[in-house]
Amino acid sequence: MSLVNWILFIGSFVVLPVSALFALRWAIRTGQLENLNKGALVIFNDEEPVGRVTDRFPRP
Amino acid sequence: MNYGPLLFLGVFLTLASSWVGLVLVPQIQFGRLEPVKIEETGEIYPMARSGLAEQGRELYRAYGCVYCHSQQVRAEDFGADIQRGWGKRRSVARDYLRDKPVLLGTMRTGPDLTNIGMRQPSVSWHLLHLYDPQMTSAGSIMPPYAFLFDRQKQGLQKSPDALPLSGKFSPDPGYEIIPSPEARALVAYLLSLKSSASLPEVK
Amino acid sequence: MKTSTAPGFLQSLSPASRPDPAVPPAALAEIDQSCRGPVLFMFVCGVVWLLAGTVFALITSWKMHDPAFLAGYGWLTFGRVRPVHLNLVVYGFANQAAVGTALWLMCRLCRVPLMHGWMIIVSTVFWNIGVLVGAVGILAGDSTGIEWLEFPPYAAPILFFSYALIGVWTVITFRFRREPHLYVSQWYLLAAFLWFPWLYSAAEILLVLEPVRGTVQAAVNWWFAHNVLGLWFTPIGLAAAYYFIPKVIGRPIHSYYLSALGFWSLALFYNWNGMHHLVGGPMPAWLVSVSIVASVMMLIPVVTVAINHHLTMRGHFHHLKSSPTLLFIVFGAMNYTATSVHGVLSALRSVSEVTHFTHHTIGHAHHGMYAFFTMVMFGSMYYIVPRLTQREWPSARLIYLHFWTCGLGIMLYVGALTLGGVLQGFAMNDPNLAFLKVVAVTKPYLVLRSLSGMLMTVGHIAFAWSLGWILIRQLGPYRDPSAVVLGSSKSQSTGAPA
Numbered sequence: 001m002s003l004v005n006w007i008l009f010i011g012s013f014v015v016l017p018v019s020a021l022f023a024l025r026w027a028i029r030t031g032q033l034e035n036l037n038k039g040a041l042v043i044f045n046d047e048e049p050v051g052r053v054t055d056r057f058p059r060p
Numbered sequence: 061m062n063y064g065p066l067l068f069l070g071v072f073l074t075l076a077s078s079w080v081g082l083v084l085v086p087q088i089q090f091g092r093l094e095p096v097k098i099e100e101t102g103e104i105y106p107m108a109r110s111g112l113a114e115q116g117r118e119l120y121r122a123y124g125c126v127y128c129h130s131q132q133v134r135a136e137d138f139g140a141d142i143q144r145g146w147g148k149r150r151s152v153a154r155d156y157l158r159d160k161p162v163l164l165g166t167m168r169t170g171p172d173l174t175n176i177g178m179r180q181p182s183v184s185w186h187l188l189h190l191y192d193p194q195m196t197s198a199g200s201i202m203p204p205y206a207f208l209f210d211r212q213k214q215g216l217q218k219s220p221d222a223l224p225l226s227g228k229f230s231p232d233p234g235y236e237i238i239p240s241p242e243a244r245a246l247v248a249y250l251l252s253l254k255s256s257a258s259l260p261e262v263k
Numbered sequence: 264m265k266t267s268t269a270p271g272f273l274q275s276l277s278p279a280s281r282p283d284p285a286v287p288p289a290a291l292a293e294i295d296q297s298c299r300g301p302v303l304f305m306f307v308c309g310v311v312w313l314l315a316g317t318v319f320a321l322i323t324s325w326k327m328h329d330p331a332f333l334a335g336y337g338w339l340t341f342g343r344v345r346p347v348h349l350n351l352v353v354y355g356f357a358n359q360a361a362v363g364t365a366l367w368l369m370c371r372l373c374r375v376p377l378m379h380g381w382m383i384i385v386s387t388v389f390w391n392i393g394v395l396v397g398a399v400g401i402l403a404g405d406s407t408g409i410e411w412l413e414f415p416p417y418a419a420p421i422l423f424f425s426y427a428l429i430g431v432w433t434v435i436t437f438r439f440r441r442e443p444h445l446y447v448s449q450w451y452l453l454a455a456f457l458w459f460p461w462l463y464s465a466a467e468i469l470l471v472l473e474p475v476r477g478t479v480q481a482a483v484n485w486w487f488a489h490n491v492l493g494l495w496f497t498p499i500g501l502a503a504a505y506y507f508i509p510k511v512i513g514r515p516i517h518s519y520y521l522s523a524l525g526f527w528s529l530a531l532f533y534n535w536n537g538m539h540h541l542v543g544g545p546m547p548a549w550l551v552s553v554s555i556v557a558s559v560m561m562l563i564p565v566v567t568v569a570i571n572h573h574l575t576m577r578g579h580f581h582h583l584k585s586s587p588t589l590l591f592i593v594f595g596a597m598n599y600t601a602t603s604v605h606g607v608l609s610a611l612r613s614v615s616e617v618t619h620f621t622h623h624t625i626g627h628a629h630h631g632m633y634a635f636f637t638m639v640m641f642g643s644m645y646y647i648v649p650r651l652t653q654r655e656w657p658s659a660r661l662i663y664l665h666f667w668t669c670g671l672g673i674m675l676y677v678g679a680l681t682l683g684g685v686l687q688g689f690a691m692n693d694p695n696l697a698f699l700k701v702v703a704v705t706k707p708y709l710v711l712r713s714l715s716g717m718l719m720t721v722g723h724i725a726f727a728w729s730l731g732w733i734l735i736r737q738l739g740p741y742r743d744p745s746a747v748v749l750g751s752s753k754s755q756s757t758g759a760p761a
Contacts, residue, residue: 008085016077020531023070040515040522042446043372043506047291048513055511055586055646057662058655064437064453067445071454071530075461075494078534082486083465083479086550091479121408124342130620134543139616143694151545153478161408161470162480164544168620168691169327169705171698193330199699201706203330207337 090153098257105257106158109249116249119242120163128202130165130172131253145179146172148256155255170202177254186247187223187239195229208243211235272379275435288374288441291650297376298367299651301383303734305363306644308391310727312355317716317723319348324716328709338402346413347401353411353491354422355394357632359387360640361499362429365452367647368506369433372449373440379432386428393421409470409480411488416471426460447522448502454530455498462490478545486537492631493533497599500639501529501568504596507646508575511589512582517574525567532560539610542619558610565603572596587662591642594670598634605630605681617692622705622712623684626677633719634673641665641726648733657732665725672718675711683708 044050095104109117120126133147141147151174156162165172180186188195191209193202209223214236222236231237239247274280323345326332333339370377377383397414400406405415414422433456466487469475475483509516516522535557538550576593583590605627608614618624645662649655656662683705690701 004088008080008088011080016073019073020070023066027066037515037519039444039446040509040519042442042444043510044513044515045288045291048510050513050515052513053511053582053586054513055588057585057587057659058657060659064445067450067453068457070527071457074530075458075490075534077531078486078490078537079461079465081535081553082537082550083469083483086479086482086547087475089547091476093477122404122406123337123340124346124406124408126408126410127342127345132544138543138612139619140692140694144698153545155545156477156480159477159480160474162478162484163408164478164481164541166410166540166620166624169622169702197699199703201327201330201702201709203326203334203341205340207335207340 093154093157095157096154096259098259100258103257105259106155106255108158109252112245112248113252114249116245116247116252117159117163119246120249121161123205123246125173126163126165128165128167128169130168131174132164133172133174141172144171147175149258149262151255152259152262154259154261170200173250173253175254175256177251178256181251183247183251184224186250187243188225190243190246191223191225191237191239192229195225205243206237208240208246209237210240211237270378270439272382275379275439276431282439282441286441289376291371293376294370294374295367295650295653297378297380298370298647301377301380301387302363302367302647303651304384305359305366305387306648307730307734308387309356309359309363310730312351312359312391312394313723314727316348316351316356317720319344319351321713321716321720323348324709324713328706328713338404343402343404343406346406346410347398349411350401350413351394351398353632354397354414355391357496357636357640359390360637360644361496364503364640364643364647365456365499366429366432367651368448368502369436369452372442372446372506373436374442375436375440378436378439382428382432386425386432389421389425389428393418393425396421407471409466409484411491412466412470412484416467419467419471423460423464426463430456430460446506447516447519447526448506450526451498451502451505454526455495455502458490458494458498458534462487462494481541481544481546482538482550485540486534489537489540490534493529493536496632496636497533498529500595500599500636501525503639503643504568504572504592504599507588507592507642508572508596511586511592511646512576512579514575514579517571521567521571525564525571528560528567529564532557532564536561536610539615542610542612542615555610555612558607561603562607565600565607568596569600587656587659587666588642588646590666591638591645594666595635595637595639595642598630598638602627602630602635617688618684619688621684621687621691622680622708623688626680626684629673629680630677634677638669638673641669644730648730652733652737654733654736656729657736658729661725661729665722665729667722668718668725669722672715672722675715675718679708679711679715683711 041050048054095106097103098105132151133149134141135150136142142150155174156164185196189197189202190205192204192206193200194204211231212219212235214222214234219236219238221238223238225231225237270280322333322339323341326334326341326344330341337343366377366383393414397418400415400418401413405417406413407415433453437453466483469483470480470487474480505516505522536554538546538554539558542551542555544551572593580593583593609618609623609627645656686708687701687705690696690704691698
């Protein structure tokens, strides 16, 4: 492979996973991943709380 | 995962990775191939098509022939393309240099056409087949392209271009079917489909 | 209940404006009310294209086992009606169902009412003009000849302008959101909305406007086409599933960690899959191999999503009996797993050697686009439309008819073409078998496909009927104040902030 190809190859297959790992490290450090499961509750609120079924078939 | 800019960056970089790997790198690697001169015959390959064949190619595209016919021969040890006589060698990138768009196709409802110009060089076979595939290939599911032909009143003599139809395929008495310029162009294109020149990269 | 604190359009565009922190998150009813015009308009247009696309589907399918059918006209030849079918159901129906659902989800998740609705309406008008112009163009013979990108070049600017409006709207809504947390569905939606214009523009430029040379076109074509499935429709389908499954049963997603893993592994691997459409083709071996590897790696996000959805639903499957949305979406989500695993297998060289170029591929494509994506869209619309119209669906029977005809129809479709395609592939790889004999092998399965298509047509008509009926109901009195399905309606006067 030519030099350009090597550069691009390294770019795609090395730089990206490495930056992904850095991003993961950043995320852990700044607490992005703490209490992650709280995020699952965002779709509920007082109007439609957890436990409320919100769909049904129309009654004839 | 609330940080918009980080999400944007990650989303951008992930698609950028395959844009580089699957689009940019191929463009660099084989996007500037040029035709080559074949030593044995002195020909340039791939040869430019005649004007009529290029017109035929536009019709091939416009009528969607690509949805039933592929134009790529697979290697000898992969599938049975070469054993079926669809080509002498597998297709390579250089075969498609002049094609806009490249009509590789992804379906073989009908046979592969990479080398149909070699396999079936008869103009009249193609005209008959296009007019009604059942004539040459009973049981085929290819549709008839009778609209590429004109029906005209027979003169004192049959026109030399008239299709030799018989039986249930023949038109009403006193009429004959002649190919339109579109039909001729399409057949010229099909006959131009030959890509078995031995290339340096396939030896 | 409309607040007067929504910024004006020019204000929204100014980088200096900030969302007013004093404004509380909007009530569900206010959000639904604001979405009504734009989203309903988009859904109705989408369903019109669904019906038109279905007609073209039936014609196309019938022609495959009865080639003389409607064969007298050039504009109706198989090679034109087939791409018209694809483009109508994909860009006419699926795109508008997807964007309509996405807009409503975005408003709900950002907890803001739909702002600057005129942008959506104008965008929808242009999108539909673009689709119409494109489809007529294909019938007239101007198809580009590039799969999934057949609309003639003159349709592209219309579609692009339409999408640009949606893109701007999305950024504005996102900036003025009143819910700081980004739910998993929003990751998928925002990602999809960035990826799609990139894919489409790149493909249009590199294949139509300034075509690259030779087989690089094939690489671009399948990078584009596969990613329309994987990075546009799949994320929107998953976004819908991740919202509606927990919302309907009233239970949060089982594991948010798995959601994050699923999202990033999809983002990383899916976009590398495209070259698996070219196994055995005139491409460098490394290019095809990397896509096969990426296809296998897709098992990670697919299994992650499957586990997450299953554990969320576990113990709650009885709700399928009482929720149209859940019925369609769980069917769709299960088929997402099935079609993805099937896709992984199909990408392997040994399998592709048999199934490539056969009807098996079409079966797989419909498995993903229909059994997964379209069914999820039906489920989404079944949830959203009553909330927009403040009316109930008129008939449970029509909903059941829709579900069973389309559900059974698509299973028959996929089964017939998968089996037929495999048999076709084996026959094709036997060089002693004349090609016409290979064709003969496929015929019974092509007939089965037409039958399945007729079943699905019944379902589509049932759905269109329900939709028309519920829209007409808006003209009449509001009928069921105690309906739990409309629990956050006028009967609750204040939307308490979260």
